[in-house]
Amino acid sequence: MPMKIRKSESDSQLVIERIHHAKSYGMTVDRSICVGCELCSLVCPREAIAIEKNPKKTGQKAQPPMIDVDENKCHFCGICTAICPYGAVQVVIDGKTIASVVEKESFPQLIREISVDVSKCPANCTECEDACPLDLIKVTQAPDSKITVDVKEEQCPCCGVCEVKCPEGVIRIRKIFTGKLKINQEKCPSGCQDCLDVCPITGALYLSEKDGKVHCNEIFCTYCGVCRIVCPEEGALGLSRSTIRHTPVRSGAWNRALEKLTSTTEMTKELRGKGKERTMEAVRKLLEPRKK
């Protein structure tokens, strides 16, 4: 069979496939999970991912953008899977879910640091489950009153809402991305709350009763950037990322991705850090034999 490249789309998912006679590649975007942020499109090395804004209909809430993948460009490297904080993208090779770039250490994995100390959980408390804006937490209480808290980690962007809502400090979260989100309310068109409409994290943005404009609560922000895409007014919303928590990696592809996601300065910082580590490692090696 000659190689086939296929694309199928529905409201719930986007699937592209490259099928060889004896091997198959697939990439699936789960549209119920995808928030339409810009992260994957920024880092795609083939520039295969495009963001398509949903035109806003008058009188209706702003809709999050959709991503579209060019089936002829995608080569199923898995960088999009690795970077998606919401776990909306999956690459499947020969039936196996895999991100080749991660496997070959060409690209890091995001570090989601979520710790749950169930021993402190009060009985019958479901605050975290109720609070999670993405419905990723499930609290169960066994008949012997043993409590378990299940978090779908691979889909968790580490917003930290649960941590704040937890009355006993059971959940500890460290954010994946750090950065800065600034809304210049003076520039906001009156009555516009598009960013708030599309923000997947309840509480990261809120409508101030004082001036009727949207304000930001950075404690919860995941810096995914979907708000910036829908913002109709240039300069009203400023977003910058500074660090990304990731597994250690030495890769040109990551450096470029990092530069695009954060800034040249931040990338240089990380490189310098790595350089220092390497130097120290080399010095350590030099010193070792002398000790003997």
Next chain:
Amino acid sequence: MTEEKPRIGVFVCHCGLNIAGVIDVKDLTDYARSLPDVFFAKDNRYTCADPGQDEIRKAIKENKLNRVVVAACSPRMHEPTFRKTCAEADLNPFFFEMANIREFSSWCHPSTPEEATEKAKEIVRMAVAKARLLQPLKEIEVPVTNKALVIGGGIAGINSALDLAEMGFKVYLLEKTESIGGHMAQLDKTFPTLDCSICIEGPKMVDVGRHSNIEIISYADLISVSGYVGNFKVKIKKKPRYIIADNCTGCGECRDVCPIEYPNEWDVNMGVRKAISVPFEQAVPLVYSINLDHCIECYKCVDSCGARQAINFDQEPEEIELDVGAIIVATGFDIYMPYDDPLYGYGKYDNVITALEFERLILAAGPTGGKVIRASDGKKPHSVAFIQCVGSRNLKKYEYCSGFCCMYALKNAILLKEKYKEDVEVYVLYMDMRTPFKGYEEFYRRARDLGVTFIRGRASHIIEDSQTKNLNIRAEDMTLGQPIELPAEMVVLCTAAVPKTDAGDLARILSISRDANGFFMESHPKLKPIDTPVDGIFVAGACQAPKDIPYSVSQGSGAAARAATILSKDKWKIEPIVAEVTPELCRNTRVKCGICADRCPYGSIEAIENQPAKVVTAMCHGCGTCVAECPADAIIQKHFTDEQIFAQIEEALKKNPEGKILGLLCNWCCYAGADLAGTSRFEYPPLIRPIRVMCSGRVDRDFVLEAFRRGAGMVMIGACHLPYDCHYISGNLRMKARMDALAPMLEKLGLSPHRFRVEYVSAAEGLKYAELMKEMAEKLDELGPEKIKAENAKLKPILDRMLAKKRPQKAQSSK
């Protein structure tokens, strides 16, 4: 001109019955004897055979002949033979002229012998007229670069390169892809011995890689070729591999760490390769390359390469120039992918594959590890049907037989039977089973003995069961004479071998021609199957027509031997048919002219201000474009002088000019096409009187005017197709510009538009030439002699004046 009075000998050839069967040879010989300056005329059964040549030599000596005319076949066939004969009798070989009465008369007018004889007489008279004005020329000797370029590293090119290298010549082997090996490296086993293909080709590839006389230039494109036999200048562009070849050890550690996989074209996209990889394990040279289209630049490969430091992302394309004496073209073929054939469902049905895909499936080193599995479910098929002649032998697609498909289908059928025994049913649907060479018929028997079912008949279409993905072939069983339905779990389409997609570009770069199917054209289908019309350029293997491995290997070696005939010499003689400026006539001394220098396609003319223009003889290819362009008629083309052509026109139009077409045909395309019409025995009305010129660029406006002045019914210029077919780069374009200006002028003077024609006929278009002749004859008939005469009478005084001004000596001689 020589002072001696011409003493012409005419030798009329019977060519067995080829000529004598139609033309009254005795009458023709007597007629030739009656012509002025003809001192000797004789007919021979075969002039080209030894006794015939002896007779010419004897006649030259005994009758003190100083001009020889042979009326026989096309000069494209035997002119060199007879020139040699003359030289052996101490006559300058350029005192020889050929009258083409076979291809141009007996073969194309068999049902009108009288007219054919009449035409032959006039062709002989034209040749005698030219012979009268011939001048002795000295062959030009050029130095020979003793190096060869072989284009294409398939099995044919490999053999050419190895043979030449063994003879001691330096060989550059140019390969477009990353590795040599060609199609043969893709195959599993080979017929009829069932040797593993790469096992027998691999060692040869390694030999090529290691030979001290061979330099492989892989992953590179041919940009341009200039020069001539013995002295070609070749420009090549090497694509960047982003790997420093000298540092790469071929270990493959970089590939192991690379995260990216992209479709492997070499594997017919059935498998994948890494962004840094070799197309296949046995690649020669074993140098990896990075595909930057897919590379994500993670630099993991750089880390793994480590101290070897073979990776360099800053590599740029590199242009190199080579000097070679001969070129062998062995670029091979492509496989027809039947996407456009809706009946067999290729590309639509998962379990319909091409034979090349099947090769990759059954090959142990292939993407499935040698397991024949269906794409739809990954299971082994229990019935496999091979459908022959997909695309080939199909008038709507490719008319020709691809030659080797019957054999590879047999081979694949046997492999399946031997591998899966009773567990698989194998069917072959064929039109004719063609097994003509050594061991092939026995191989066919072996397949039958193994239980392969052969069904004679063409499959009309295939239907897929949407559930099981099994296939149902509808065909006609010709033996039973009724339609059949054949269920199969897998269908293999044995598709046509087709010319390489870039064959046209290569033909243009090398100035060689292609046949009607798009394959490169040989000089002569039987006697010069490896030569091209360009001296010093040879073809080998499937780029000339589909060929199997033994045939390609033999041709590769044959081409090496042909190239060695040039490379083994220090000097090579080339035809002195070059242009020469008569300094006294050149107006560049008085006014700033330089038209000739501007029009020369080869830049071989220097026109320095206030000095007469000068032709650099070694660079002149002898098209004659400058001669026709020169406003002062100061340039002559040796052996094709204005006087000679005027004399031919005069003789052609002596009798009944209104009923004739005067043809000025370029040697490489239209003349060759007319020859082909003859060899193919296409019959057409005998009205044309053809004059051969090397290039249509040589056709002076004056030739056309002179023909009409002498009352020609029609004038046709036959050229190579625009824009790129011209053997001399742009001679046809120059001719077109010239004639585009002339045509409206003639029309204004009252000439019916159809009477002056510029036609483009390639060497492969014999049929087109014959059709053209018929159509022109009809037009001529429609116009009628009276109208033509009236038009000509009106034109004559004007043309007389125009030509008298330019050529007083011509005006006189026409009285």
